[in-house]
Amino acid sequence: xxxxxxxxxxxxxxxxxxxxxxxxxxxxMDLPEGPFASFHLVERGRCVVRTSREVLHLEAxxxxxxxxxxxxxxxxxxxxxxxxxxxxxxxxSPVEGVHHAGGAGESSRLVCGKFAAxxxxxxxxxxxxxxxxxxxxxxxxxxxxLRALLESLAHEAASSAPGAATAAARITEALxxxxxxxxxxxxxxxxxGWLAGLREPRLAEALHQLHMDxxxxxxxxxxxxxxxxxxxxxxxxxxxxxxxxxxxxxMNLRLDLVAQRLRDGDDSIGEIAHAAGFASQSGLNRxxxxxFGQTPSAFRxxxxxxxxxxxx
Numbered sequence: 001x002x003x004x005x006x007x008x009x010x011x012x013x014x015x016x017x018x019x020x021x022x023x024x025x026x027x028x029m030d031l032p033e034g035p036f037a038s039f040h041l042v043e044r045g046r047c048v049v050r051t052s053r054e055v056l057h058l059e060a061x062x063x064x065x066x067x068x069x070x071x072x073x074x075x076x077x078x079x080x081x082x083x084x085x086x087x088x089x090x091x092x093s094p095v096e097g098v099h100h101a102g103g104a105g106e107s108s109r110l111v112c113g114k115f116a117a118x119x120x121x122x123x124x125x126x127x128x129x130x131x132x133x134x135x136x137x138x139x140x141x142x143x144x145x146l147r148a149l150l151e152s153l154a155h156e157a158a159s160s161a162p163g164a165a166t167a168a169a170r171i172t173e174a175l176x177x178x179x180x181x182x183x184x185x186x187x188x189x190x191x192x193g194w195l196a197g198l199r200e201p202r203l204a205e206a207l208h209q210l211h212m213d214x215x216x217x218x219x220x221x222x223x224x225x226x227x228x229x230x231x232x233x234x235x236x237x238x239x240x241x242x243x244x245x246x247x248x249x250x251m252n253l254r255l256d257l258v259a260q261r262l263r264d265g266d267d268s269i270g271e272i273a274h275a276a277g278f279a280s281q282s283g284l285n286r287x288x289x290x291x292f293g294q295t296p297s298a299f300r301x302x303x304x305x306x307x308x309x310x311x312x
Contacts, residue, residue, distance in 0.1 A: 003208040004184070007125075007194060007208075009212075010121060011125055012117060012118035014169075016168075017111060017112070017153075017157045018112055018114065019111075020157040021099050021109065022108075022109050023076065023100075024103050025077065026102065027075070027080055027103065028074065029084070029088050033069050033071040036116040036117075037068075037069060037114060037116075037129075038065070039063060039065040039113055040063070041063050041150055042059065042062050043060065043154045044107070046108060047074055047075070047110060048074070048077060049064050050074075052071075053131075062134070062140070063150060064134050067126055074110070096158070096160050097159055098158050113172050119256060120292075121252075124252075128195065129180075129193065130190065130195075131191075146175075152171050153168060153171045156171060194207065203241055203242065206226065210253060211253065214257060216277065254277055258276050261276075269296045269300075
């Protein structure tokens, strides 16, 4: 398994489409922040994307992904009136899979969706990616696989054929990987995080090893040796590119895996501690409380209560 797949292995990504839009200017929609990454594909026409920090102008065929989950506004122009997304969806029921809204001006077609990831590890991985990614036509011209996925996504998002929603969701998950591939190939500087680590071949090998076998009693010296570097140079590069010391990254990875097993299974906490690489249950209890603010037992009870409360 290559490094990107190893890192994504425990992410539990879920992609979905929440609306395909046929919009006539003037139009504008206000989208709230959330624990996910929003994306918007302009299939036809144009769109202005406004966040608290920037304004982007998208043309037909272009894609924007907001990995930080921030609130943002989509508009036909900077002066267009804005309506909350929930109100637009409530007012305009889909016709053959597409919501129609706006005035009588220029037409645009958008596909809006999101990438969500389960648990603290998944959300942290989403937030470890560049805040906003705009893939314009020039960039997409060199990415034929990504362009093909976008075309398939636009088709399924607007389809009322059997299984269209499921097909769109699966394409969305593949789209996430293709966007990451595009970022890995990009020559622009990447903010510190796991993606920046994967762009550095020596660190990519270390991340590969950590994610494939997090329970192993790794040391900085062993990881540095596998990367072909001195211990000091490896530790400094890891901190610079990924934003954490190697052993902190490993501890966070182990604790996220523990949280996942507490939510999903009924193994004893001692068994989970051993499987995650902790020397003792008491050691896990201390580390888990520092990281999550509660004991593993309390975390498991809260997770179970949440599942029961959300069940019909």
